[in-house]
Amino acid sequence: MRVARALAAASMLGLCCTVPAGADSIPALAASAPVSTAAPAAAAVAGLAAAIEEARASEVDVLAPEGYLRATRVHAQALKEAQRGRDPQAVGLARDGHEALQRAIAAAGVARQSFGAIVKAREDALAAQAPQRAPQDWLRAAERFERAMKENESGDIANAQRRAAEAEVLLRDAELIAIKTGILGEARALIAQADEQKAERLAPSSMQSARRHLADAEQEIQRNRYDTGVSQRYAAQASYEARHATYLAQLIDRVMRQPRQEGGVEALILSWEEPLQRIAMEMELQLRFDEGLQPPLQELSEQVQQRAQERRRLRQELLDRDEQLAALNAQLRRLEARLGGVSEERIALQRRVDAQERLRLNVATIEASFTAEEARVYRQGEDVIVSLLGLRFPPGRSAIEGSAVALMAKLREALELFPQAAVSVEGHTDSSGSDSTNLLLSQDRADAVKQYLVTQFAFDPETISSIGYGEARPVATNETAAGRARNRRIDLVIHIDGVR
Numbered sequence: 001m002r003v004a005r006a007l008a009a010a011s012m013l014g015l016c017c018t019v020p021a022g023a024d025s026i027p028a029l030a031a032s033a034p035v036s037t038a039a040p041a042a043a044a045v046a047g048l049a050a051a052i053e054e055a056r057a058s059e060v061d062v063l064a065p066e067g068y069l070r071a072t073r074v075h076a077q078a079l080k081e082a083q084r085g086r087d088p089q090a091v092g093l094a095r096d097g098h099e100a101l102q103r104a105i106a107a108a109g110v111a112r113q114s115f116g117a118i119v120k121a122r123e124d125a126l127a128a129q130a131p132q133r134a135p136q137d138w139l140r141a142a143e144r145f146e147r148a149m150k151e152n153e154s155g156d157i158a159n160a161q162r163r164a165a166e167a168e169v170l171l172r173d174a175e176l177i178a179i180k181t182g183i184l185g186e187a188r189a190l191i192a193q194a195d196e197q198k199a200e201r202l203a204p205s206s207m208q209s210a211r212r213h214l215a216d217a218e219q220e221i222q223r224n225r226y227d228t229g230v231s232q233r234y235a236a237q238a239s240y241e242a243r244h245a246t247y248l249a250q251l252i253d254r255v256m257r258q259p260r261q262e263g264g265v266e267a268l269i270l271s272w273e274e275p276l277q278r279i280a281m282e283m284e285l286q287l288r289f290d291e292g293l294q295p296p297l298q299e300l301s302e303q304v305q306q307r308a309q310e311r312r313r314l315r316q317e318l319l320d321r322d323e324q325l326a327a328l329n330a331q332l333r334r335l336e337a338r339l340g341g342v343s344e345e346r347i348a349l350q351r352r353v354d355a356q357e358r359l360r361l362n363v364a365t366i367e368a369s370f371t372a373e374e375a376r377v378y379r380q381g382e383d384v385i386v387s388l389l390g391l392r393f394p395p396g397r398s399a400i401e402g403s404a405v406a407l408m409a410k411l412r413e414a415l416e417l418f419p420q421a422a423v424s425v426e427g428h429t430d431s432s433g434s435d436s437t438n439l440l441l442s443q444d445r446a447d448a449v450k451q452y453l454v455t456q457f458a459f460d461p462e463t464i465s466s467i468g469y470g471e472a473r474p475v476a477t478n479e480t481a482a483g484r485a486r487n488r489r490i491d492l493v494i495h496i497d498g499v500r
Contacts, residue, residue: 041082041090048075048097063111066153067104107153118164121171128178141170187235190242203248210241362417384494398444412457424493425449427468430484443468
């Protein structure tokens with residue numbers, strides 16, 4: 001379409017255009033009639049430039065490099081003549097440039113028809129980013145491709161075909177190398193990095209696994225370079241194993257270098273126990289490690305299985321209740337149809353059912369909006385509690401820092417689900433410090449959250465209250481750092497009672 005516009009422009013300038021035979025797939029533009037010197041030279045030169053650009057977009061510069069180069073050189077000469085005010089010479093050169101470009105377009109059309117396989121191989125190599133991922137192989141293949149195209153232009157078909165066959169092999173090789181580099185590059189680099197970290201000696205099993213997955217990925221690519229799903233999964237696993245091996249090698253090396261009196265191995269084992277203790281605290285379990293890791297791991301596994309089973313039971317119970325509710329609603333509709341109306345009691349009941357459903361959906365929406373580190377959301381009677389575990393204050397201070405903006409924005413969205421509810425902001429601390437200090441600090445932090453909601457989000461101050469409880473209402477033990485962190489929190493109590 002762009003070449004067609006250039007053709008039309010050239011025709012208006014008196015540059016009559018013809019399309020050579022055998023160039024159906026590539027637009028042609030050339031002059032076959034005398035050029036009127038009355039046409040402005042600048043317009044003639046611009047028309048040639050547009051035609052050259054259109055030809056380049058159709059890869060004439062690749063498929064007929066000699067002819068395309070001649071057309072660009074003639075254009076440069078025509079531009080100089082026009083700048084010197086030699087309009088007849090400039091227009092004549094523009095005509096010559098169109099003729100040279102037409103011959104290049106014709107040669108490019110023949111190349112597409114006669115050398116379709118090599119052209120496709122080049123396109124596939126470019127799609128695989130061979131120039132960036134396999135530069136040396138690409139340059140060698142591109143040089144052989146260019147020679148084939150030049151010989152085709154010159155009419156040396158036999159040599160062109162021989163060069164094209166060589167170029168196709170080289171282009172497919174470059175494509176394969178590029179595909180491998182794209183998929184396997186990260187894994188190869190990570191394995192090399194792991195080798196530098198002595199992972200082969202310190203974490204041999206992980207390294208063997210990384211190399212095995214890398215080999216499997218390469219074999220899959222070799223088998224089918226265009227269906228890369230399996231090879232990408234193997235490569236991802238190889239990357240993971242290499243990173244794991246690097247981590248293990250660094251950890252083992254650090255422990256081995258640590259003086260015995262500093263308890264390096266003991267510190268390592270304790271570091272394994274600590275996250276298990278955090279998980280146990282969330283599950284309200286008390287783990288003991290005096291018999292090693294296996295017993296507490298077994299206990300955690302059993303608890304997880306029990307809770308998963310309980311979750312499935314509750315989900316099924318919810319489905320059963322939904323079915324019962326649907327059946328009751330259907331029965332009510334049938335009764336209403338028979339009785340010809342709806343009683344006030346039925347309307348009130350339906351409103352309560354609808355309110356409970358809205359509440360359930362709103363709580364589920366709030367739960368989904370926060371991560372486990374940001375907040376814990378749960379029902380307590382007719383109230384909804386949003387415990388902002390992720391809202392951190394500097395020690396001894398009550399200012400809300402800029403890092404909390406995203407969390408507070410989520411809180412705003414949660415509260416807007418209950419526009420008519422009253423909200424209590426509760427401040428809590430751990431047991432560090434005196435009772436009076438903690439009480440005042442918790443009140444200041446609760447006040448700060450209330451003020452933020454009022455000033456930043458325009459909530460009605462009459463619907464929000466704030467109170468500090470200090471250390472009086474812990475939710476975890478104050479004997480551990482993790483427990484104290486959980487106790488330092490802001491709870492927002494959304495009072496749903498009476499809201500319809």
